[in-house]
Amino acid sequence: MCDPSEYFILRLYVAGHTAKAMAAIANLNTICEEQLKGRYEIEVIDLLEDPKLAREDQIVALPTLVRKLPLPLRKIIGDLSDTERVLIGLNLLPRPRA
Amino acid sequence: MNDTEGNKHDASNQLSKSPTGILGFDEITNGGLPQGRPTLVCGSAGSGKTLFAMEFLVRGAIEYNEPGVFISFEETEEELKQNVSSLGFHLEDLVARQKLFMDYVSIEPSDIEETGEFDLDGLFIRIGDAIDTVGAKRVVLDTLEALFAGLPNPTILRAEIRRLFRYLKSKGVTAVVTAEQGKGSLTHHGFEEYVSDCVVQLDNRVHEQTAIRRLRVVKYRGSRHGTNEYPFLIEQDGISVLPITSMGLDYEAPSEQIPSGVPRLDAMLGGGFYRGGSVLVSGTAGTGKTSIAAHFADVTCRRGERCLYFAFEESRKQIMRNMRSIGVDLAQWEQKGLLRFHNVRPSAYVLEMHLVMMHKLIKEFRPGVVVIDPISNLLTIGNPPEVKSVLTRLIDFMKMDGITALFASLLAGDRIDDTAIGVSSLMDTWIMLRDIETNGERNRGLYILKSRGTVHSNQVREFLLTSSGIELLDVYTGADGVMTGALRAAQEAKEMAQALEREQEVQRMQRELARERKALEAKISLLRSEFEGREDSLKRAIAQAESREDALAKGRMEIARLRKADEPTPPTQEL
Numbered sequence: 001m002c003d004p005s006e007y008f009i010l011r012l013y014v015a016g017h018t019a020k021a022m023a024a025i026a027n028l029n030t031i032c033e034e035q036l037k038g039r040y041e042i043e044v045i046d047l048l049e050d051p052k053l054a055r056e057d058q059i060v061a062l063p064t065l066v067r068k069l070p071l072p073l074r075k076i077i078g079d080l081s082d083t084e085r086v087l088i089g090l091n092l093l094p095r096p097r098a
Numbered sequence: 099m100n101d102t103e104g105n106k107h108d109a110s111n112q113l114s115k116s117p118t119g120i121l122g123f124d125e126i127t128n129g130g131l132p133q134g135r136p137t138l139v140c141g142s143a144g145s146g147k148t149l150f151a152m153e154f155l156v157r158g159a160i161e162y163n164e165p166g167v168f169i170s171f172e173e174t175e176e177e178l179k180q181n182v183s184s185l186g187f188h189l190e191d192l193v194a195r196q197k198l199f200m201d202y203v204s205i206e207p208s209d210i211e212e213t214g215e216f217d218l219d220g221l222f223i224r225i226g227d228a229i230d231t232v233g234a235k236r237v238v239l240d241t242l243e244a245l246f247a248g249l250p251n252p253t254i255l256r257a258e259i260r261r262l263f264r265y266l267k268s269k270g271v272t273a274v275v276t277a278e279q280g281k282g283s284l285t286h287h288g289f290e291e292y293v294s295d296c297v298v299q300l301d302n303r304v305h306e307q308t309a310i311r312r313l314r315v316v317k318y319r320g321s322r323h324g325t326n327e328y329p330f331l332i333e334q335d336g337i338s339v340l341p342i343t344s345m346g347l348d349y350e351a352p353s354e355q356i357p358s359g360v361p362r363l364d365a366m367l368g369g370g371f372y373r374g375g376s377v378l379v380s381g382t383a384g385t386g387k388t389s390i391a392a393h394f395a396d397v398t399c400r401r402g403e404r405c406l407y408f409a410f411e412e413s414r415k416q417i418m419r420n421m422r423s424i425g426v427d428l429a430q431w432e433q434k435g436l437l438r439f440h441n442v443r444p445s446a447y448v449l450e451m452h453l454v455m456m457h458k459l460i461k462e463f464r465p466g467v468v469v470i471d472p473i474s475n476l477l478t479i480g481n482p483p484e485v486k487s488v489l490t491r492l493i494d495f496m497k498m499d500g501i502t503a504l505f506a507s508l509l510a511g512d513r514i515d516d517t518a519i520g521v522s523s524l525m526d527t528w529i530m531l532r533d534i535e536t537n538g539e540r541n542r543g544l545y546i547l548k549s550r551g552t553v554h555s556n557q558v559r560e561f562l563l564t565s566s567g568i569e570l571l572d573v574y575t576g577a578d579g580v581m582t583g584a585l586r587a588a589q590e591a592k593e594m595a596q597a598l599e600r601e602q603e604v605q606r607m608q609r610e611l612a613r614e615r616k617a618l619e620a621k622i623s624l625l626r627s628e629f630e631g632r633e634d635s636l637k638r639a640i641a642q643a644e645s646r647e648d649a650l651a652k653g654r655m656e657i658a659r660l661r662k663a664d665e666p667t668p669p670t671q672e673l
Contacts, residue, residue, distance in 0.1 A: 015219040023214075047220065051227035058204045059220035061249060065213075075206075077249075078214035089211030 008032075008040040008090070009069040013059050015047045020079045024063040027080035035092055065089070113320045116164070116236070116272040119157025120150065121458060122330070122339035127315060127323050131296055136266045136273040138293040140285045141300030146311060146332055147276040148173070149182065150300065151238040153336045154274050156187045159197035164235035164272075167199045167228040169221075171244030175200045186335050199228045205248025212250040218258040222265055229269055237266060241276040246287060260292050284316065295319050301327070310448050313339050329450035331458065338461075340454040340491070352500060355552075356401075359393030362570035363529075366546055366555035371527055373466075374500040375550075376493050378522060380507040381531030385542050386563055387506040388412070390529070391469045392421040392428060393568055394504050399431035403466035407439045408456060410475040414439035425566040438463055449480035453488045457495060468496060471506040473521065486521055493524050526550045531561065537585050544570060560586065 012028055014021035025044060032040045047054050047062070057066050067074040067090055076089035087093040115129035124130045131137045131154070141147050155166035170178055178200065179189045192198035201224055229237065239262075245255055266273045275293070280286035290297050297316040304310070312327040330339040355369040364370040371377050371394075379387050395405045409417055417439070418428045431437035440459055447455065460468060476485050489505075496503050505525070522528055528547040533540055542561035546554045559570040573586060 013220065015223060020215055020217065027214075047223045051223045054220050054224045054227070055201060059224075060203060060205055060218060060245070061216040061221075062219040063216065064220060072209070074209050074211065076211045076213050078212050078216040081214035082212075085211055085213045089213060 006039070006070045008036050008067065009043075010040060011043045011045060011057070011066045011068055013045050013047055013054070013057070013062060013064045013066070015062050021063055023079040023081060024065070027083070027086070028065060031080065031083060031086055031090075035087065035090075067091075115321070116158070117162060118154045119161045120153050120337050120339060121461060122328070122454075123313070123337070126328055126339065127296075127318060128321060131272055131274070132318070132321070133272050134267065134270045135295040136263050136275055136293055137296040137298060138275050138277060138285070138289055139298045139300065140277045140279055140290070142279040142302065145279070145300040145302040146330075146337065147300055148178075148240050149185065149332060150298075150337060151240050151274045151276055152178070152182050152187065153185075155198060155236055155238055156182075156189070156192065157336075158236045158272075159192050165197045165199070165232040166236035166238065167201070167225065167232065167234040167271075168238045168240070169225060169228070170200065170202050170240050171205070171248075172241060174202045174204075184334070185332075196232050199232045199234065201228050203244075205244060207248045210249065216251075216254065218245075218255075218262065222262065225265075226269070229271060235271060237269075237271045237273040239273065239275045241278060242289060243278045243286060252287075256287070259287075259289065263292050290316070296321075310450060329454050331451060331454045333458070338454060338458040340450070340457045356502060357397050358390070359395075359397035360390065360568045360570065362559065363390075363544070363568075366557075366559065366570070367527065367549055368552040368554050371502055371504075372551060373502055374497050375502055375526035376496070376524060377502070377504045377527040377529065378507055378525040379504060379529045379531065380509050382509050382533055385531035385533060386544075386561055386568070387508070387531060388417060388471055389421070389424055389426075389563055389568055390531075391471050391504055391506055392417070392424075392426045394467065395428060395437060395469055396421075396426050396431070398467040399434070399436040402436070404435075404463060405431070405437050405467040405469065406460060406463050406465040407437065407469045407471070409439055409441050409471055410444050411472060414441050423565070424563050424568070438465075444475045444479050447479075449476060449484055449488050452476065452479075453492055456492060460496065460499070460501065465501060468501055468503045469506070470503065472508045473505045474508040486524070489521050490524055522548075527552075532558075534560075539584055541586075543573060 010028070010032070012024060014024065028042060032042065045053055047059070053059075057064075061077040063077070063079060065076040065080065065086075067076070070091075074089055074091065076086055080086050084093065088095055114133035115124075115127070115131065116133040117124045117130035139147050139150055152168065155168055158164040158166050168178070173181065182189060189198060189200070193200060203221065203224065225237065225239075228234065242259060245259070246252060249255060263275075266275075275289070277285040277287070277289045279299075280288070284290040284297065284299060296318045299314045299316050301312045301314070302310075303312070311330050311332065313330050314327045315323045315325065328339050330337055352373045354373045355364075355367075355371065356373050357364050357370045358367065377394075379390050381387050391407070395407055398405045407414075407417075412420075418432075421428050428437060432439070438459075440456075442452075442455070444452070456468075456470075473485070473489065476488070480488065493503065505521070507521070525548075527549040530545050530547045532543045532545075534543045535541075542563075543558045544561040545558045546556070558573050560573045562569040562571060
């Protein structure tokens with residue numbers, strides 16, 4: 001679990017205005033407002049506009065949310081509909097022991 | 099090409115092909131991979147998938163001016179560059195010239211969390227961008243398994259990979275997608291179901307401690323292709339696949355005859371070997387097989403044609419030294435680049451690899467004549483049917499290219515052994531060298547066991563190795579069999595004496611005849627002189643008798659005159 005005062009820089013990769021993209025953006029906004037109010041920054045990148053950026057962050061699946069900060073870098077794929085898994089991915093919830 | 103199946107296809111739905119430039123592969127696929135479509139290349143780890151894919155791109159970029167994209171899921175760009183630089187591929191340069199685009203797609207499962215529905219549009223976008231950057235016509239994805247290892251939810255992945263193949267097709271690129279071999283299936287994840295156009299399988303097996311690489315075209319929709327397993331090699335300049343049976347028996351049959359290098363042998367063969375023919379020279383140890391091969395190589399190079407000499411037994415230097423001793427200078431041809439030796443121990447490769455190696459060298463050097471000395475050594479690494487199958491393929495291939503081949507074969511004993519019989523049916527000309535051992539002397543004999551399409555001598559010749567090359571002499575063939583060497587000389591002397599004797603006899607008879615004629619003539623003249631003597635005396639007697647009659651008549655007339663007879667009366671009136 002990370003420090004509750006830490007600042008989050010998040011980058012969401014999508015390709016055009018697909019249903020999955022729109023769902024991901026909506027889900028992300030909701031989660032951030034609930035969990036990280038006032039200490040987050042979201043950048044949405046449409047790869048259709050700048051496809052070369054996909055290589056930079058090693059993007060394969062879409063949508064992908066990249067947690068740039070705090071380190072370590074984490075990738076969360078999918079439309080972010082599974083809130084619990086998003087929180088685990090953002091390190092806001094402990095990873096369940098398998 | 100002439101079957102109805104092929105024609106139907108050629109006419110209605112011409113399938114364009116993208117040549118891979120991989121030696122031999124384009125032959126077995128009749129032109130390469132299906133153009134604008136994905137091909138699945140599957141095989142176990144280390145079977146050469148990455149290399150196959152990379153060579154497809156590099157050759158495409160260099161030889162066919164088709165830029166390519168390499169999407170690697172396993173090796174980084176640096177690793178790839180290093181791995182293939184040993185094969186003479188300089189990726190750095192191709193990348194700099196915008197002929198090649200490489201993208202390493204890294205998927206770290208440990209830092210990925212799945213939170214709902216996703217797709218692989220990110221990958222699609224990267225591929226699309228790479229294609230657009232260099233204007234790629236060829237794309238490689240190596241290997242797809244990495245997606246399954248790195249990403250969750252196989253169900254989504256399967257659907258996405260299916261979509262990926264469709265995407266590649268829609269981009270119109272000729273793609274090679276590699277995948278790991280599965281247990282009991284071509285690929286671990288059953289990708290072969292998604293690729294309907296072309297599937298190639300690579301295999302690397304170990305047989306008697308020697309690795310053997312094989313390639314098989316499992317399916318190729320809309321195209322004829324060889325279905326065999328084709329052996330292939332990975333060498334310093336890439337992959338070379340040996341096309342085996344695609345050639346069949348429809349090769350040309352040139353009527354040109356080329357000299358064997360031994361004039362007397364050419365005479366026996368009615369002019370020499372046929373160009374594109376295969377010649378077997380078999381004989382026991384030390385009967386001069388290599389010498390005949392060397393003469394053939396020598397005369398070939400003298401004509402300005404190239405000769406490739408595979409020496410499985412003796413080293414190149416040893417052959418050249420030995421041949422110098424019989425007046426054949428092979429070194430000069432090697433210096434002029436007309437003669438090339440390839441020295442290799444049979445045990446260095448498994449049989450098929452030898453074939454691939456020979457095939458490759460022949461393709462490179464483009465010789466008019468190939469010598470393989472000896473083929474019997476190949477038996478040490480394969481059984482007779484295998485050797486025969488390998489040689490059939492080699493001979494077919496050489497015939498297609500109009501290459502004349504001379505095979506030396508060592509016979510173990512006096513009899514014509516199984517190897518020779520096994521391969522002899524493939525040969526157009528079969529020259530047999532035999533030891534003829536008599537009266538404490540060993541001589542060599544040569545005869546032509548068969549020679550297709552030429553009127554050839556059926557006689558045994560004595561075969562001499564002199565300091566100025568091979569000489570063929572007539573041998574004595576009599577009731578006691580073939581005689582050579584001193585025995586032949588003795589026999590010849592004997593014959594000469596007999597001939598002299600016969601001549602003397604004739605002369606004697608002629609003299610007798612003359613004498614008899616003389617005697618007869620003498621007899622005749624004696625008889626004639628006797629007769630002449632008799633004739634004389636008889637004529638005299640006749641004359642006397644006639645004069646006496648006259649006198650009598652005169653006497654009678656005198657008497658009548660005395661009796662006063664007026665007229666003489668004829669004697670008849672007196673009666």
